[in-house]
Amino acid sequence: MESPTVRMEDVSKTYPGPVVALDRLNIEIAEGEWVAIMGPSGSGKSTLLNLLGCLDRPTSGRIEIDGVHVTPLGEKQLTTLRREKVGLIFQQFHLVPYLSALENVMLAQYFHSMADETEACRALEEVGLEDRLDHLPSQLSGGEQQRVCIARALINSPKILLADEPTGNLDEGNEQIVLDIFQRLHTEGHTIIMVTHDSNVGTLADRIVLLEHGRLVTSQVPTRDPFTAPVQPGVPLTPS
Amino acid sequence: MLFRLLRKSLRGRKGRIALTTLAVAVAASAVSVLLNVTLDIGEKVGRELRAYGANIIVSPKQDALEVEIGGLRYAAAAKAAYLNESDLPKLKTIFWAHNIVAFAPFLSGTVEIGNRPVLLVGTWFDREIPLPGGIRKFRFGTGNVREVKSEETRFRTGIKAVAPWWQLQGRWIANPTGEALVGSALARRLQVNPGDLLPMKVGGLQQSMRIAGIVRTGGAEEDQVIVELAAAQTLLGLPGKVDRVQVSALVKPDDALALRGKRNPQGLPPEEFERWYCSPYIDPILFQIEEALPAARAKALRQVAEAEGAFVRRMNLTMLLVTGLAMVMTGFGVAATMTTTVLERRSEIGLMKALGADRSQIARQFILEASLCGIAGGIIGAAAGAWLSRLIGTQVFQVPINPTLITLPFTLALAMAVALLGAAAPAAQAARLDPVHTLRETL
Numbered sequence: 001m002e003s004p005t006v007r008m009e010d011v012s013k014t015y016p017g018p019v020v021a022l023d024r025l026n027i028e029i030a031e032g033e034w035v036a037i038m039g040p041s042g043s044g045k046s047t048l049l050n051l052l053g054c055l056d057r058p059t060s061g062r063i064e065i066d067g068v069h070v071t072p073l074g075e076k077q078l079t080t081l082r083r084e085k086v087g088l089i090f091q092q093f094h095l096v097p098y099l100s101a102l103e104n105v106m107l108a109q110y111f112h113s114m115a116d117e118t119e120a121c122r123a124l125e126e127v128g129l130e131d132r133l134d135h136l137p138s139q140l141s142g143g144e145q146q147r148v149c150i151a152r153a154l155i156n157s158p159k160i161l162l163a164d165e166p167t168g169n170l171d172e173g174n175e176q177i178v179l180d181i182f183q184r185l186h187t188e189g190h191t192i193i194m195v196t197h198d199s200n201v202g203t204l205a206d207r208i209v210l211l212e213h214g215r216l217v218t219s220q221v222p223t224r225d226p227f228t229a230p231v232q233p234g235v236p237l238t239p240s
Numbered sequence: 241m242l243f244r245l246l247r248k249s250l251r252g253r254k255g256r257i258a259l260t261t262l263a264v265a266v267a268a269s270a271v272s273v274l275l276n277v278t279l280d281i282g283e284k285v286g287r288e289l290r291a292y293g294a295n296i297i298v299s300p301k302q303d304a305l306e307v308e309i310g311g312l313r314y315a316a317a318a319k320a321a322y323l324n325e326s327d328l329p330k331l332k333t334i335f336w337a338h339n340i341v342a343f344a345p346f347l348s349g350t351v352e353i354g355n356r357p358v359l360l361v362g363t364w365f366d367r368e369i370p371l372p373g374g375i376r377k378f379r380f381g382t383g384n385v386r387e388v389k390s391e392e393t394r395f396r397t398g399i400k401a402v403a404p405w406w407q408l409q410g411r412w413i414a415n416p417t418g419e420a421l422v423g424s425a426l427a428r429r430l431q432v433n434p435g436d437l438l439p440m441k442v443g444g445l446q447q448s449m450r451i452a453g454i455v456r457t458g459g460a461e462e463d464q465v466i467v468e469l470a471a472a473q474t475l476l477g478l479p480g481k482v483d484r485v486q487v488s489a490l491v492k493p494d495d496a497l498a499l500r501g502k503r504n505p506q507g508l509p510p511e512e513f514e515r516w517y518c519s520p521y522i523d524p525i526l527f528q529i530e531e532a533l534p535a536a537r538a539k540a541l542r543q544v545a546e547a548e549g550a551f552v553r554r555m556n557l558t559m560l561l562v563t564g565l566a567m568v569m570t571g572f573g574v575a576a577t578m579t580t581t582v583l584e585r586r587s588e589i590g591l592m593k594a595l596g597a598d599r600s601q602i603a604r605q606f607i608l609e610a611s612l613c614g615i616a617g618g619i620i621g622a623a624a625g626a627w628l629s630r631l632i633g634t635q636v637f638q639v640p641i642n643p644t645l646i647t648l649p650f651t652l653a654l655a656m657a658v659a660l661l662g663a664a665a666p667a668a669q670a671a672r673l674d675p676v677h678t679l680r681e682t683l
C-alpha cells in the first residue's frame with residue numbers, strides 16, 4: 001500500500017490545565033478517503049482537525065501529511081504547508097464580511113500565490129454560485145455561505161479537505177446541497193476529513209473515527225442504514 | 241488584491257481612519273509650522289528685534305578712548321577723528337552685505353541753546369544710495385574664490401530703518417538745511433513746539449532752524465537736536481565727515497566655530513578661516529566691515545546681539561519640543577486606534593492566517609493602512625501648517641511668513657514615520673495572533 005495522505009502516530013495534545021484533548025492517537029487516512037470524525041462534545045474532534053490543518057502542533061507524537069513530518073516544523077513552515085496542502089471548511093463559514101463571495105475566494109488565492117479572478121469564478125460555478133459572485137456574505141443564505149467556503153477551500157487544490165461540522169448550521173435543504181457537493185468531491189477523488197455530530201452525515205463517509213475523551217474508540221465502516229444506530233462499536237478497523 | 245482588500249476593509253471603518261488621519265495631520269501641521277517658522281522667521285525675528293537698536297557700531301580707529309555719557313561724547317584724544325561719508329556705501333559690498341539690513345551715519349557736535357550746551361546730531365533720515373550690484377569675488381587662502389551676487393542696485397537706509405520705533409510729533413524734516421527735530425526732553429525744557437524757530441549758537445555764530453517735529457526715542461536722542469547729516473556737516477564745519485555709524489546686521493548665534501574664531505580669526509587654518517568668514521556670525525561681519533573701511537573700527541553691541549541669538553535659539557527649542565510632543569502623542573494615538581482595530585478584526589485575522597496568510601501578509605495590511613493615513617495626514621497637515629504659519633507670522637511675530645515647498649518632503653516623511661511607528665506594535669500584534677484561538681472565540 002502506498003504511503004497514506006495522513007498518518008498520526010501516538011499523537012497527544014495537552015492544553016494547559018492540564019486538559020488532555022487528544023491521547024496517543026493512531027490514525028491513517030489514505031488518499032481519496034472520506035473520513036467522518038464523531039464523538040461527544042469535548043472529545044477532541046476539533047483539536048484533531050486543527051492538528052491536521054497545521055494550525056497547531058501536537059504535544060507529542062508524529063503527524064505526517066502527504067509524507068511531510070509536521071511536528072518539528074516552525075510557524076513559517078507550518079503556514080506554508082497549510083497553504084499548500086489543506087483546505088479548511090468551518091461550521092461558522094468564517095467569510096470576511098466586507099468582501100464579496102468572489103473576493104473571499106480570491107483572498108485564499110492571494111495568500112497562496114496570486115489572485116486569479118477567472119479561476120475564482122469557476123470555483124464558485126462549481127458550487128452553483130455563478131450568479132452570486134458579487135454578493136456580500138450578509139446577502140447570502142447559510143447554505144450559500146457554506147458553498148463559498150467550500151469553493152474557497154478548494155481553490156488552491158489542497159491535498160486534504162478538513163471540515164468541522166460543515167452542515168451544523170444549515171437547514172435540511174441546504175445540508176443536502178452541501179452534502180451533495182461533498183459526495184461529488186469524494187467521487188472526484190478528494191481526501192475529506194469531516195467532523196460531524198450527525199450520524200446520517202457520518203454514514204456517507206468511507207469510515208467513521210469515533211473519539212471519546214481524546215482517545216480513539218473505533219474506526220469502522222459505517223452501516224448504510226440510516227435507521228439503525230450508525231456507530232457500532234466492536235468492529236475495529238484500526239490499520240496495523 | 242491587497243489594495244482591493246484594503247479598500248474594502250477601510251470602507252467599513254471610515255470614522256476611525258479619519259480620526260487616525262486627523263491625528264497624523266495634527267502632528268504634520270506642527271512639523272510644518274516648525275519648519276516654516278524656523279526657516280523663515282529666524283531671519284525675520286532678527287529683523288524684528290533689530291527694532292531695539294543697531295547691533296554694530298562703527299567708529300574711527302583713532303577714536304578709541306572716546307566715552308559717551310548721557311549722549312555727550314568726551315574725547316580723551318585732543319583731536320577727534322572722522323570717517324568719510326563717501327566711504328559708507330562700501331558697507332554694502334562686504335561678503336555678508338546682504339545681511340546688513342540698515343545703517344545710519346552720525347556726526348555730532350555741541351551747540352549752545354539759551355547758553356547751555358546741547359548736542360547737535362546730524363544723520364541720514366531716509367536715504368537711497370546706489371550700489372554697484374553685480375558679482376563680488378572673494379579669494380581665500382585655500383585657493384577658493386567665492387562669488388557673491390547682488391541684484392540690489394539701490395539701498396534705502398537711514399535712521400528710520402535703524403530706529404523705526406521713533407515717535408514723532410509734528411513731521412519729518414522737509415527742508416534739510418533749515419529744519420530740525422528736537423528730542424522730547426529738550427523740547428520740554430526749552431518749551432518749544434513744532435513750527436517754532438530754534439535759535440542756536442554754533443562756533444560763535446547765531447543760527448536758527450525751524451522745528452519740524454519733536455521725537456520720542458526712549459534714548460539719549462531725547463536730549464538732542466537732530467538734523468540732516470549735510471546740515472550738521474555745514475554747521476560744524478566738517479564737510480563729508482561722519483564720526484559714527486550704527487549698523488543693523490542679521491547675525492547667526494555663535495557656535496563652536498564662531499568661538500574658535502573669536503580671538504584671532506587669521507590664526508585659524510585656512511579652510512576653517514574660510515568657513516568662518518563665510519558664516520554670518522557677528523565677528524566675521526565686524527571683520528569684513530573693517531576690511532571695507534580700513535580707517536574704521538567695528539564693535540558689536542554685544543548684549544543686543546547675544547540676547548537676539550538666545551531668543552531665536554530658545555524659540556526654536558520651544559517649537560522643537562512642542563513638535564516632538566505632538567509627534568509622540570500622535571504616535572500613541574495611532575497605536576491606540578490601530579490596536580482597537582486589530583482587536584476588532586482579530587477573528588478576521590485569525591481566519592486569514594488559517595487560510596495560509598503568513599505574518600508579513602497580515603502585517604502588510606496594517607502597515608499599508610498606516611501609510612495611507614500617514615500620506616493623507618501629511619498632506620493635510622502640510623497644508624494646514626502652511627496656513628497656520630502664515631497666521632502665526634502675522635498674529636504672533638507681526639511678520640509675514642511665506643511657507644516654502646522645501647518643507648513638504650520633510651513634513652510628509654515625518655508624518656509617515658509617526659504613522660508607521662505608531663502602527664508597528666499593533667501590526668506585530670496582529671501578525672502574531674494565533675488562528676486557533678481567535679477562530680475558537682467566535683465559535
Ligand SMILES: Nc1ncnc2c1ncn2[C@@H]1O[C@H](COP(=O)(O)OP(=O)(O)OP(=O)(O)O)[C@@H](O)[C@H]1O
Pocket residue numbers: 015016017019020021039040041042043044045046047048
Ligand atoms: N485552547 C484550549 N485551552 C484549553 N483547553 C482547550 C483548548 N481547546 C480545547 N480545549 C479542551 O480540549 C478538549 C477538546 O476540545 P475540542 O474543541 O477538540 O472538542 P470537540 O470534540 O471539538 O467538541 P465540540 O463537539 O463541542 O466541538 C475540551 O475539553 C476543551 O475544553
Ligand SMILES: [Mg+2]
Pocket residue numbers: 045046047164
Ligand atoms: Mg469542535
